[in-house]
Amino acid sequence: MDIANYIYLSVLLFTIGAxxxxxxxxxxVVFMCIELMLNAANLAxxxxxxxxxNLSGQVASFFTMVVAACEVVVGLAIIVTIYRxxxxxxxxxxxxxxx
Amino acid sequence: MLTAPKLDYALLAPILIILxxxxxxxxxxxxxxxxxxxxLQLVIxxxxxxxxxxxxxxxxxxxxxxxxxxxxxxDGSGIFIQGxxxxxxxxxxxxxxxxxxxxxxxxxxPGSIEEASAxxxxxxxxxxxxxxxxxxxxxxxxPIATDFITLFVALEVxxxxxxxxxxxxxxxxxxxxxxxxxxxxxxxxxxxxxxxxAALLYGYSGSLSLNGLTDAIRGSGGNDVFxxxxxxxxxxxxxxxxxxxxxxxxxxxxxxxxPTPITGFMAAATKAAAFGATLRIFYIGLxxxxxxxKPAIAGIAVITMIFGSIAAISQRDIKRMLALxxxxxxxxxxxxxVSLNKSxxxxxxxxxxxxxxxxxxxxxxxxxxxxxxxxxxxINRWVGLGKKSPLVAAVFSLFLLSFAGxxxxxxxxxxxxxxxxxxxSGNIYLVVAGVLSSAIAVFFYLRLILMLFxxxxxxxxxxxxxxxxxxxxxxxxxxxxxxxxxxxxSLLLDVAQNFAYFLR
Numbered sequence: 001m002d003i004a005n006y007i008y009l010s011v012l013l014f015t016i017g018a019x020x021x022x023x024x025x026x027x028x029v030v031f032m033c034i035e036l037m038l039n040a041a042n043l044a045x046x047x048x049x050x051x052x053x054n055l056s057g058q059v060a061s062f063f064t065m066v067v068a069a070c071e072v073v074v075g076l077a078i079i080v081t082i083y084r085x086x087x088x089x090x091x092x093x094x095x096x097x098x099x
Numbered sequence: 100m101l102t103a104p105k106l107d108y109a110l111l112a113p114i115l116i117i118l119x120x121x122x123x124x125x126x127x128x129x130x131x132x133x134x135x136x137x138x139l140q141l142v143i144x145x146x147x148x149x150x151x152x153x154x155x156x157x158x159x160x161x162x163x164x165x166x167x168x169x170x171x172x173x174d175g176s177g178i179f180i181q182g183x184x185x186x187x188x189x190x191x192x193x194x195x196x197x198x199x200x201x202x203x204x205x206x207x208x209p210g211s212i213e214e215a216s217a218x219x220x221x222x223x224x225x226x227x228x229x230x231x232x233x234x235x236x237x238x239x240x241x242p243i244a245t246d247f248i249t250l251f252v253a254l255e256v257x258x259x260x261x262x263x264x265x266x267x268x269x270x271x272x273x274x275x276x277x278x279x280x281x282x283x284x285x286x287x288x289x290x291x292x293x294x295x296x297a298a299l300l301y302g303y304s305g306s307l308s309l310n311g312l313t314d315a316i317r318g319s320g321g322n323d324v325f326x327x328x329x330x331x332x333x334x335x336x337x338x339x340x341x342x343x344x345x346x347x348x349x350x351x352x353x354x355x356x357x358p359t360p361i362t363g364f365m366a367a368a369t370k371a372a373a374f375g376a377t378l379r380i381f382y383i384g385l386x387x388x389x390x391x392x393k394p395a396i397a398g399i400a401v402i403t404m405i406f407g408s409i410a411a412i413s414q415r416d417i418k419r420m421l422a423l424x425x426x427x428x429x430x431x432x433x434x435x436x437v438s439l440n441k442s443x444x445x446x447x448x449x450x451x452x453x454x455x456x457x458x459x460x461x462x463x464x465x466x467x468x469x470x471x472x473x474x475x476x477x478i479n480r481w482v483g484l485g486k487k488s489p490l491v492a493a494v495f496s497l498f499l500l501s502f503a504g505x506x507x508x509x510x511x512x513x514x515x516x517x518x519x520x521x522x523x524s525g526n527i528y529l530v531v532a533g534v535l536s537s538a539i540a541v542f543f544y545l546r547l548i549l550m551l552f553x554x555x556x557x558x559x560x561x562x563x564x565x566x567x568x569x570x571x572x573x574x575x576x577x578x579x580x581x582x583x584x585x586x587x588x589s590l591l592l593d594v595a596q597n598f599a600y601f602l603r
Contacts, residue, residue, distance in 0.1 A: 007302070014295055021288050030284055037291035044298035052305035057298075060307060063248045064294060067255045071287055074259045078266060078279050085209050085273060091284065096274050 006047040014040035027079045027089045031072075038068045107166040110158050110173045113151040113181060117236040120147025124229030133222055140228040141196045145189065147232065152185045164602040169308055170249040172379075175598035176444060177243035180375040183452045184368050188235045190459045191364030193573035195231060198223050200358040200466065202269045209272040227267060231364065234260040238368050242375025245383070246308040247297035250376060254293065254336070257372060258286050261365055265357040270473035278356020285339070285349045293336025299329030300384075309384035310603055316387040330385055330392055337380065340373035343433060344403040347426050351414075354422035359474060362418060363462030366425055367455030374432055374451055378444065381436055383601055389439065397437045397529060404430030404536040412543045417465055417476045420543070421458070424502055427540055428454050434533055435517045438524040445599035446516035449592055453501065453509035453584055460577025461498040463570055464491060470560045478547065480561050485552035488563040492551045494578050501581045503544040504537050509584035516592065 013036055020033030042061040049057025083089045108115070120143060127139055155178060164172040171177075203223045207214040237256030244250040266279030301307055303325035304315030315321055339346040354362045385392060407427025414420040432450055435443040468475050468484065468491075475481070485492035501510035514537060521529045566574065584591055 010298075014291075017291070018288075021284075027280060027284065031287070034284070034287045034291050037288075038294060041291065041294040041298045044295065045301060048298065048302035048305070051302070054305065056307045057301055060248050060251075060297075060301070063252060067252060070255065070259060074262055075283055075287065078262060078276070078283050081206070081266065082276050082280050085276060091280070096277055 003047060003051060006043060010040045010043040010047065012040075013037075013043065025090050025092050027082065027091050030091060031075050031079065035068060035072070038064055104168045105165075106168075107163055109154075110161060110163055110166040111171070112158075113155040113185070114236055114239045116147055116151040116154060117185075117232055117239065120144065120151075121229045121232035121236065123147075124232060125226075128224070128226055128229065137196075137198055137223060137225050140225045141192070144192050144228045144232060148185055148189045148192065148235075152182065152189075155182055155185065162600075162602050164245070169310070170246050171240070171243045172245045172602045173243055174602035175600040176375065176378065176448065179448050179595065179598040180242045180371055180451070181239045183371050183448075183455060184235060184238045186452075187364065187367040187371065187455050187459060188231065190456070190573045190576060191360065191368065192228070192231060193569040194360040194363060194459070194463050194466065195227055196569045197360065197466065197567050198225065200269055200360055201227055201267045202272060205263075205267050209276075227264060227361075230260040230264050234258075234264070234365075235368065238372035241372040242379060244376065245310070245379070247301065248307055250380075251290070251294055251297060253376075254290055254340070257369065258290065258340075261361075261369065262286060264361045264365075265353055267361070268356070268358040271356075274356045275358065276356075278353045281356075282349055282353045289336045289339035289346065292332045292339075296329045296332025296334070296336065299325045299332060301329075303329055309380065312384045313387050313603075316385070326388060327391055330388065331395075333380065334392070334396070337373060337377045338399065341370060341377060341429050341432075342426050343399050343429050344406045344426065345399075347403070347406075347429075350426055351419040351422040354425070355416060355418045355476070359418065359462050359466045362421075363459045366421075366458045366462065370425070370429070370432075371451045371455055374436075374447060377436060378447060379601060382439065382444070383603060386439070393437055393439075396433060397526065400430050400433035400437060400529060401532045402430075403427070403433060404533060405539070406430075408536040408539040408543075411540065415478055417478050417481065418462075420478065420547075421461060421465075424540065424544075425458065427536060428502070430536070431514060431517055431533055434521045434526070434529045437529065438521045438526060440520060440524050441596075441599055442523060443517070443520035444601075445592070445595040446513070446520045448595040448599060449516055449584075449588070450513035452591060452595075453513040453581070456577045456580045456584075457498045457501040457508075457510060460574050460581065461495065461502075463566075463574040463577065464495045464498070466570065467491060467563050467566055468561060469564055470562065475561050478550070481547075482550050482554050484561070484563070487561075491563050494574060496548045496551060497578055497581060499544040499548055501585070503541045505541070507582075507585045509581045509588070512585060512588035512592070 017033040017036035021030050045057040045061045162174045166173045203217040237253050240253035244253050262283040266276045268275030303321040304312045342350040407423050411423035435447040501508035504510045504514040518530050
C-alpha cells in the first residue's frame with residue numbers, strides 16, 4: 001500500500017479532531033478531540049519515520065504518549081472540578097467571564 | 100551499538116535544581132506539619148531559586164550546543180532568558196507567599212460546608228509552591244530546547260502546572276475554575292497544533308532538530324508543502340503561548356480569572372519563555388525560509404499591537420485591561436522577531452525583562468486594592484485612589500508609564516531599542532505601526548492615571564491593604580528596577596548585547 005495513504009489518514013484524523021473541538025459542546029468530548037489530534041500527530045511521526053528510515057519519529061511518538069497521559073490527568077482534574085461545581089460539563093455554560 | 104549520552108551537568112544544573120526543589124516541595128506538602136508547611140515551602144522555593152540563579156551566574160559564559168547531546172543549546176540568549184525567568188519566579192513567589200489569595204483546599208466545592216470549615220480551621224494547602232517551580236523548570240527548558248521532542252515536553256511542563264494554578268483562587272472560585280477550563284482546553288488545542296506542525300517539519304527534513312531543519316531548507320530536499328504547513332502549525336502553538344492575535348482570546352479571561360499573584364507570574368515568565376523559544380525557532384530553525392513566514396508574522400505583529408491597544412480602551416476591569424495591554428506588548432516584541440538581526444535580539448531580551456518586572460509589580464499592586472469581598476478589579480472603583488494612598492497609586496502609575504513607554508522608565512528604552520532595531524532592518528512600516536499603536540495605548544494608560552489622582556472622590560468601601568513584607572519587597576524591587584533601567588539602561592542593555600547570540 002502506498003505510504004502516502006497514512007499521511008492522508010493522519011491529516012484526516014487531525015482535521016476531524018480540530019473541527020470537533022470547535023463544534024462539540026461537552027468538555028470531555030472536546031478533550032477527546034484534542035487527544036485525537038495528538039494521535040494524528042503520532043501517526044504522522046511514525047509514518048515519516050518509515051519514509052526517512054530513521055527512528056527519531058518513533059521516539060517522538062512515545063514522548064507524545066507520555067505527555068498526553070499527563071495532560072489527561074490535569075485535564076480531567078479540571079473538568080471534574082467544574083462538573084462538581086456546576087453539575088454540567090458543557091463549555092457553553094462556563095460563560096461567567098463573558099462580560 | 101548504543102552509547103550512553105554524555106550530559107554536561109554544570110550547564111543543566113539550574114533546571115535540575117529547580118526540578119529537585121519542586122520535588123522536595125511535594126514531599127514537604129505530604130509529610131510536614133500543617134503549621135510549619137507554608138513557611139517551609141516558601142523558604143525552600145526561594146532557596147532553590149537562589150541556588151539555581153547562583154549556578155546560572157557561574158556558568159554564564161560557557162556556551163555549549165551539546166550540553167545534553169543535541170537536545171538543548173545553552174547559549175547567551177538562553178542563559179539570559181533563564182536568568183530573567185528565575186528572577187520573575189523569585190518575585191512571583193514573594194507575592195504568591197501571601198496565601199490569602201488561594202483556596203484553602205482546591206478540591207472542595209465552592210460554597211460547600213467543607214470549604215467553609217477548611218477556611219475556618221486555617222488548614223491551607225500550599226501546593227502552589229511546587230506547582231510554580233515545575234512551571235519554572237519547563238519555562239527554563241523551553242527557550243533552550245533545540246529539538247521538537249524537547250520543545251514539546253518543555254511546553255507541556257510549562258503549561259500543565261499553570262492550568263492548575265489558574266484554578267486555585269480563593270474568592271470568585273467559579274470564575275477561576277472557568278478560567279482554568281478555558282486555558283486548559285485552548286492550551287491543549289494549540290499544543291496539538293504545535294505537535295502536528297513538528298510532525299510535518301519532521302516529514303520535511305527527516306530530522307527532529309532545528310539544525311537538521313535548517314540544513315534541509317538550505318539543501319531544499321523535501322516537500323515544500325510539509326515545510327509551509329509545518330511552520331504554520333508550529334507558529335500557531337507559539338503564537339498562542341505568547342498571546343498574539345488571532346490566538347489571544349484566552350488572555351483576558353485567564354488573566355481575569357486566575358489568582359492575581361499567579362497572573363503576574365505567568366504574564367512575565369510564560370511570555371519570556373515562549374518568546375525565547377519563538378526567537379530560537381525563527382532565528383535558527385526557520386531562518387533559511389524567512390521569505391515564507393516573515394510577511395505573515397509581520398502582519399500578525401501589526402494586528403496584535405493595534406488590536407491590543409484599541410481593545411484595552413473599552414475595558415472596565417483592571418486585570419482585563421492589563422491583559423489586553425500585554426497583548427499589545429506581544430505585538431511590539433513580534434516586531435523584533437521579524438527584524439532578525441542582533442540588535443533586535445538584544446532589544447527583545449531587554450524588553451522581556453523590563454516588561455516582566457513592571458507586570459509583576461503592577462499585578463502585585465492589584466492584589467492590594469480590596470473591599471470586604473476581596474480584590475476590587477472594577478476600574479471605576481479605583482477612582483480617587485491617589486488621594487487615599489498616594490504611594491501605592493504613584494507606584495502603580497509608574498508601572499503604567501513604563502507600559503506606555505514614557506521616557507525615564509524601562510518601557511521607553513525597551514520600545515526604543517525594538518523600534519530602532521526594526522528601522523535598522525528596513526521594516527519601516529512596522530515602526531510606523533508600532534509608534535501609532537503606542538500612541539493609542541498612551542491614551543488609556545494616562546486616562547487611568549488621571550482617574551487615580553484627579554477624578555472625583557474615593558469609593559468608601561474600597562481600601563488598600565497594608566502589604567506584607569514580602570509583597571512590599573517584590574513591588575519595591577520591580578519599581579526600583581523600572582526606574583533604574585529607565586535612567587541607566589546601559590546597565591542591562593550592555594549585558595543583553597553581550598548575551599544576544601544563538602549557538603547552532
